[in-house]
Amino acid sequence: MAKMQEGGDHHDELTCRAKEEDEQEEERARIDIYKYVFGFVEMAVVKCAIELGIADTIECHGRPMSLKELSSALGCTPHNIHRIMRFLVNRRIFKEIKNDIVNDEGAGTLYVQTSLSRLLIKSGERSMASFVLMESSKPMLAPWHCLSSRLKAEVIDNSLTPFEEANGQDLWSYTAANPGHNQLFNEAMACNARVTVAAILDSCLEVFDGVGSIVDVGGGNGTAMQLLVKGCPWIKEGILFDLPHVVSVALKSDRVVHVGGDMFESVPKADAAFLMWVLHDWEDKDCIQILKNCREAISEKGKVIIVESVIENNKEQNNGMKKDELEFKDVGLFLDMVMMAHTNKGKERTLDQWVYVLHQAGFTRYNVRSIKGAISSLIEAFPI
Numbered sequence: 001m002a003k004m005q006e007g008g009d010h011h012d013e014l015t016c017r018a019k020e021e022d023e024q025e026e027e028r029a030r031i032d033i034y035k036y037v038f039g040f041v042e043m044a045v046v047k048c049a050i051e052l053g054i055a056d057t058i059e060c061h062g063r064p065m066s067l068k069e070l071s072s073a074l075g076c077t078p079h080n081i082h083r084i085m086r087f088l089v090n091r092r093i094f095k096e097i098k099n100d101i102v103n104d105e106g107a108g109t110l111y112v113q114t115s116l117s118r119l120l121i122k123s124g125e126r127s128m129a130s131f132v133l134m135e136s137s138k139p140m141l142a143p144w145h146c147l148s149s150r151l152k153a154e155v156i157d158n159s160l161t162p163f164e165e166a167n168g169q170d171l172w173s174y175t176a177a178n179p180g181h182n183q184l185f186n187e188a189m190a191c192n193a194r195v196t197v198a199a200i201l202d203s204c205l206e207v208f209d210g211v212g213s214i215v216d217v218g219g220g221n222g223t224a225m226q227l228l229v230k231g232c233p234w235i236k237e238g239i240l241f242d243l244p245h246v247v248s249v250a251l252k253s254d255r256v257v258h259v260g261g262d263m264f265e266s267v268p269k270a271d272a273a274f275l276m277w278v279l280h281d282w283e284d285k286d287c288i289q290i291l292k293n294c295r296e297a298i299s300e301k302g303k304v305i306i307v308e309s310v311i312e313n314n315k316e317q318n319n320g321m322k323k324d325e326l327e328f329k330d331v332g333l334f335l336d337m338v339m340m341a342h343t344n345k346g347k348e349r350t351l352d353q354w355v356y357v358l359h360q361a362g363f364t365r366y367n368v369r370s371i372k373g374a375i376s377s378l379i380e381a382f383p384i
């Protein structure tokens with residue numbers, strides 16, 4: 001009897017705990033839903049902060065700034081800047097410190113930079129400002145409004161992507177027709193290129209051993225090529241290869257020649273082909289075509305160097321990863337959604353999916369390295 005009583009108590013305790021957990025989950029959900037209701041606000045306010053030049057202004061000032069100093073430098077009212085800064089401080093983008101020196105402005109709060117706010121400075125090696133401005137620009141935001149309808153329509157009508165539906169043409173034709181957007185897009189890619197190539201040179205330099213010439217296929221405005229050639233002085237020639245409207249406005253650098261063309265037709269010859277954030281824009285059959293053209297371009301002793309995300313299919317595969325590695329993997333899933341909205345069937349790939357396209361394109365050997373401090377991995381693929 002006593003045993004039955006004990007069992008009953010245990011059951012009650014478990015039911016009570018389960019109820020409490022359900023209530024906590026409900027409460028969490030009621031808070032979390034607002035992240036999605038107002039999810040766009042963070043992006044919009046950060047865009048506004050970049051356009052106003054808040055981080056540039058504090059950096060130029062050289063020391064923490066009061067509200068009065070900051071609003072007068074920005075040409076805005078203190079009331080509005082106070083509200084913007086309160087939001088950005090709350091998001092830990094800027095920091096507030098107390099000013100106890102009583103000067104003619106009186107005691108008060110001073111705004112200081114953080115590592116994150118410095119990434120919003122408009123220029124410099126670590127700037128991510130153009131990337132934020134590009135992703136938050138009208139042509140890049142408009143396709144998100146068409147995502148669900150296009151996903152349904154794709155079953156019956158394959159003709160338009162969300163980007164095409166929103167902007168009337170695909171991303172590459174749109175950049176060709178809009179020089180301002182072409183520049184913004186290329187500068188945005190350069191933000192990622194600066195960080196990623198520096199990390200590659202730091203952690204995978206040996207990948208470029210013995211490479212005398214290299215072609216950067218879909219190399220954008222030439223930032224990656226410039227950094228690679230500078231970081232590997234043994235490379236005699238770098239070839240920046242992209243669509244004509246992109247190379248015609250690209251950076252000029254020593255030991256780098258510019259070639260405009262179409263990677264679906266052919267790729268200029270070199271010891272190695274480098275492809276960063278290019279293949280994820282395309283579906284498998286297109287990737288196989290691009291990779292076959294790269295294979296034609298390199299000698300039998302050459303290689304293809306691919307810099308892209310390698311995403312995992314399920315959470316279990318992430319077990320044992322450090323927190324920052326997990327967060328980088330998360331960015332890969334965000335990028336996968338961006339590919340859905342902005343490209344024609346582009347996607348981020350799992351290792352199995354990468355192996356499939358490489359084998360189909362005739363690459364028999366490969367190895368994958370993670371790049372410390374970058375969201376992409378590096379895949380080296382060899383024809384024999």
Ligand SMILES: C[S@@+](CC[C@H](N)C(=O)[O-])C[C@H]1O[C@@H](n2cnc3c(N)ncnc32)[C@H](O)[C@@H]1O
Binds near residue numbers: 192
């Ligand atoms: C996502 S961007 C990556 C740029 C650069 N690799 C980087 O990571 O900074 C893709 C690039 O592919 C180029 N591209 C698109 N279609 C192309 C084609 N048919 N032939 C050559 N380049 C192309 C685009 O112009 C763009 O610069």
